[in-house]
């Protein structure tokens with residue numbers, strides 16, 4: 461009887477040992493363990509968690525723009541440029557940063573007729589007017605909005621300076637053109653941008669009437685919001 465009890469005790473002990481060994485199996489880090497149920501090797505891995513936060517964080521945004529004050533077509537003398545108003549609205553709505561392309565040597569007249577003459581001359585000469593200041597480090601942005609007034613049916617020449625000086629840095633980014641105008645719409649800004657910066661992905665642009673920027677700012681904000689929503693912001 462005593463021997464029988466001893467054998468039973470030994471059997472139970474070995475069973476307990478076996479059970480504890482099985483429980484330990486697979487929890488080691490030797491790489492041979494079974495994957496977690498549902499193939500969830502990465503399920504709780506914080507490195508693969510989607511980033512929290514809004515679209516601006518997921519798609520860091522820069523808004524680059526050129527704009528003039530002084531005498532403008534339809535609206536007369538203005539102290540806040542039409543394109544500047546749209547650019548600021550985009551930056552506010554996306555949480556993006558702003559960079560204004562200011563001419564290094566501001567040779568642009570403040571009167572409309574004289575300004576159109578200078579702009580036409582620059583276009584005919586295929587000029588590349590220099591801009592002042594340092595472009596922010598473009599590597600930190602995923603999306604770059606680029607806006608300007610339509611000048612003689614095209615981007616003002618200073619934009620081509622920007623495109624050419626930053627072609628490589630803009631490659632691989634989402635590029636979003638916008639214009640202000642008094643009748644010409646987007647004026648092919650999207651196609652011209654795509655050929656100037658072939659490495660970028662050009663998204664659908666927005667064209668805004670210059671006079672609306674001065675007189676109907678709520679409507680402009682609404683159009684910008686709708687457009688951003690369509691773009692997925």
Ligand SMILES: Cc1cc2nc3c(=O)[nH]c(=O)nc-3n(C[C@H](O)[C@H](O)[C@H](O)COP(=O)(O)O)c2cc1C
Nearest residue numbers: 527528542543579609610612613640642643644670
């Ligand atoms: C030099 C010059 C050329 C222009 N050419 C055009 C044009 O071809 N088509 C158009 O619709 N508007 C044209 N405009 C009007 C401007 O695009 C419009 O007033 C714009 O909103 C001005 O924006 P800003 O205040 O940001 O400079 C021209 C204006 C200037 C000064």
